[in-house]
Amino acid sequence: xxxxxxxxxxxxxxxxxxxxxxxxxxxxxxxxxxxxxxxxxxxxxxxxxxxxxxxxxxxxxxxxxxxxxxxxxxxxxxxxxxxxxxxxxxxxxxxxxxxxxxxxxxxxxxxxxxxxxxxxxxxxxxxxxxxxxxxxxxxxxxxxxxxxxxxxxxxxxxxxxxxxxxxxxxxxxxxxxxxxxxxxxxxxxxxxxxxxxxxxxxxxxxxxxxxxxxxxx
Amino acid sequence: xxxxxxxxxxxxxxxxxxxxxxxxxxxxxxxxxxxxxxxxxxxxxxxxxxxxxxxxxxxxxxxxxxxxxxxxxxxxxxxxxxxxxxxxxxxxxxxxxxxxxxxxxxxxxxxxxxxxxxxxxxxxxxxxxxxxxxxxxxxxxxxxxxxxxxxxxxxxxxxxxxxxxxxxxxxxxxxxxxxxxxxxxxxxxxxxxxxxxxxxxxxxxxxxxxxxxxxxxxxxxxxxxxxxxxxxxxxxxxxxxxxxxxxxxxxxxxxxxxxxxxxxxxxxxxxxxxxxxxxxxxxxxxxxxxxxxxxxxxxxxxxxxxxxxxxxxxxxxxxxxxxxxxxxxxxxxxxxxxxxxxxxxxxxxxxxxxxxxxxxxxxxxxxxxxxxxxxxxxxxxxxxxxxxxxxxxxxxxx
Numbered sequence: 001x002x003x004x005x006x007x008x009x010x011x012x013x014x015x016x017x018x019x020x021x022x023x024x025x026x027x028x029x030x031x032x033x034x035x036x037x038x039x040x041x042x043x044x045x046x047x048x049x050x051x052x053x054x055x056x057x058x059x060x061x062x063x064x065x066x067x068x069x070x071x072x073x074x075x076x077x078x079x080x081x082x083x084x085x086x087x088x089x090x091x092x093x094x095x096x097x098x099x100x101x102x103x104x105x106x107x108x109x110x111x112x113x114x115x116x117x118x119x120x121x122x123x124x125x126x127x128x129x130x131x132x133x134x135x136x137x138x139x140x141x142x143x144x145x146x147x148x149x150x151x152x153x154x155x156x157x158x159x160x161x162x163x164x165x166x167x168x169x170x171x172x173x174x175x176x177x178x179x180x181x182x183x184x185x186x187x188x189x190x191x192x193x194x195x196x197x198x199x200x201x202x203x204x205x206x207x208x209x210x211x212x213x214x215x216x217x
Numbered sequence: 218x219x220x221x222x223x224x225x226x227x228x229x230x231x232x233x234x235x236x237x238x239x240x241x242x243x244x245x246x247x248x249x250x251x252x253x254x255x256x257x258x259x260x261x262x263x264x265x266x267x268x269x270x271x272x273x274x275x276x277x278x279x280x281x282x283x284x285x286x287x288x289x290x291x292x293x294x295x296x297x298x299x300x301x302x303x304x305x306x307x308x309x310x311x312x313x314x315x316x317x318x319x320x321x322x323x324x325x326x327x328x329x330x331x332x333x334x335x336x337x338x339x340x341x342x343x344x345x346x347x348x349x350x351x352x353x354x355x356x357x358x359x360x361x362x363x364x365x366x367x368x369x370x371x372x373x374x375x376x377x378x379x380x381x382x383x384x385x386x387x388x389x390x391x392x393x394x395x396x397x398x399x400x401x402x403x404x405x406x407x408x409x410x411x412x413x414x415x416x417x418x419x420x421x422x423x424x425x426x427x428x429x430x431x432x433x434x435x436x437x438x439x440x441x442x443x444x445x446x447x448x449x450x451x452x453x454x455x456x457x458x459x460x461x462x463x464x465x466x467x468x469x470x471x472x473x474x475x476x477x478x479x480x481x482x483x484x485x486x487x488x489x490x491x492x493x494x495x496x497x498x499x500x501x502x503x504x505x506x507x508x509x510x511x512x513x514x515x516x517x518x519x520x521x522x523x524x525x526x527x528x529x530x531x532x533x534x535x536x537x538x539x540x541x542x543x544x545x546x547x548x549x550x551x552x553x554x555x556x557x558x559x560x561x562x563x564x565x566x567x568x569x570x571x572x573x574x575x576x577x578x579x580x581x582x583x584x585x586x587x588x589x590x591x592x593x594x595x596x597x598x599x600x601x602x603x604x605x606x607x608x609x610x611x612x613x614x615x
Contacts, residue, residue: 130498138502141544166538
């Protein structure tokens with residue numbers, strides 16, 4: 001890599017884990033600019049140090065990962081949030097994705113996977129696990145059942161790609177199967193996430209208008 | 218279950234003293250209210266006593282009996298207020314003594330007086346005994362107490378009153394006792410319901426607290442050990458595998474809270490997630506996938522057969538991915554492994570040799586549910602099962 005190292009912030013309330021991950025990333029050549037142990041401190045530090053990538057835990061004493069993600073993105077909209085979850089907090093993970101997180105990785109992932117995921121997140125790529133793909137597929141099907149006509153939907157291709165991700169196929173394998181480029185596969189996955197986030201934003205805006213709240217803030 | 222002893226110093230403020238009498242008995246407030254009634258009825262009886270005393274045959278004896286009754290009432294009030302009197306023998310004593318006092322009318326007054334007056338020392342005061350019975354035993358014991366006092370009253374008066382238009386004493390006695398008894402029973406019922414609801418809430422709060430603790434502490438460390446250990450490799454990797462296994466078990470333990478609105482339905486998602494381990498990854502929607510419990514059992518059995526097959530044939534490094542999808546009118550379970558796969562023609566060969574037992578049992582199970590099972594495989598590309606089961610019988614989504 002010729003450019004400056006990615007500036008990373010690690011948010012986790014568990015000190016052993018937080019320091020371990022920070023050390024791993026520093027050894028891999030990332031610039032760990034800050035760590036935080038909660039939602040509030042994460043937002044404050046993100047505003048101050050403006051990290052490129054934020055590694056976000058899902059459960060913290062002063063708020064969920066979704067709340068913390070929203071706070072960080074509000075404080076520093078340029079941040080790219082990668083959720084590191086212990087794996088089973090299913091609804092939490094979806095909420096964090098809707099709040100703007102770019103990807104999701106289980107904490108049991110190996111160091112090489114973590115490093116690759118941080119790099120990908122820094123590049124603006126969605127990091128997906130099979131578990132997250134299953135959740136996102138389920139979420140699109142759930143909102144498709146709602147009577148609201150404006151809900152986001154997946155294209156046939158996007159559904160197909162997500163199903164393959166959920167069955168554990170890599171981007172390369174999916175590309176081979178569907179006879180498209182791996183980059184296109186990643187674009188489909190990213191689009192699936194973005195539409196979900198957009199739908200969430202539209203929902204929030206509509207809620208704000210209906211309840212007479214000020215749009216700013 | 219020891220309560221701290223009451224402080225010896227009495228509060229100066231009478232209202233505070235009254236409130237200080239509050240105790241754990243759900244009927245406690247009713248007992249205290251009844252003692253106010255007792256005081257009022259005593260004042261009425263005192264007035265009656267003063268007014269009629271000159272007309273009695275034995276005024277001195279009447280005053281002595283009255284004094285005895287006052288002392289007894291103070292004793293009863295003390296017992297009911299502090300709580301030690303809220304037991305059957307104490308109440309029975311009150312009922313019997315009250316009845317005896319009514320009977321004493323025959324001694325202190327002439328039969329002419331009795332005909333023209335209520336029983337001495339007033340029915341109103343004696344009503345307290347029936348109310349005590351009602352507070353202790355509920356409406357039916359209140360009825361028993363009220364009937365006993367009414368019959369005593371009739372005995373003394375020498376006639377059974379059937380003209381309630383002229384004398385409604387019995388009706389009043391019975392109705393008020395039963396009403397008070399019902400209120401007491403209801404208070405006890407509500408109290409026991411509230412207690413069990415509070416217990417339930419406390420239990421689930423405690424479970425959540427434990428889950429949070431385990432999640433924030435033990436699980437994180439186990440995950441870290443598993444990750445680090447795998448990186449180091451060798452014997453440490455075996456320790457890592459143990460840590461990973463325990464992490465999984467513990468996670469199931471704290472996240473396994475089955476939420477179903479009907480005992481006949483079961484959520485297929487969490488049931489499948491229980492199959493996950495180091496080499497089996499399960500993906501499912503966040504929303505519940507509620508199916509008939511027997512259908513869930515059959516699907517789980519079929520998936521279990523497939524996972525057994527993977528373990529046996531796919532090779533030691535094979536990983537398996539299970540995906541659950543809810544398509545409203547059917548659910549799809551895909552089971553894919555990245556193992557060695559099956560050579561083309563081998564399935565047909567195995568089938569011809571009659572070695573298709575497991576695959577047949579899988580397909581049979583799914584077809585019995587009205588669904589279909591499909592198997593795809595290629596050498597080096599693992600195998601992929603797709604089980605599709607219709608869900609016409611399940612509950613409509615809310």
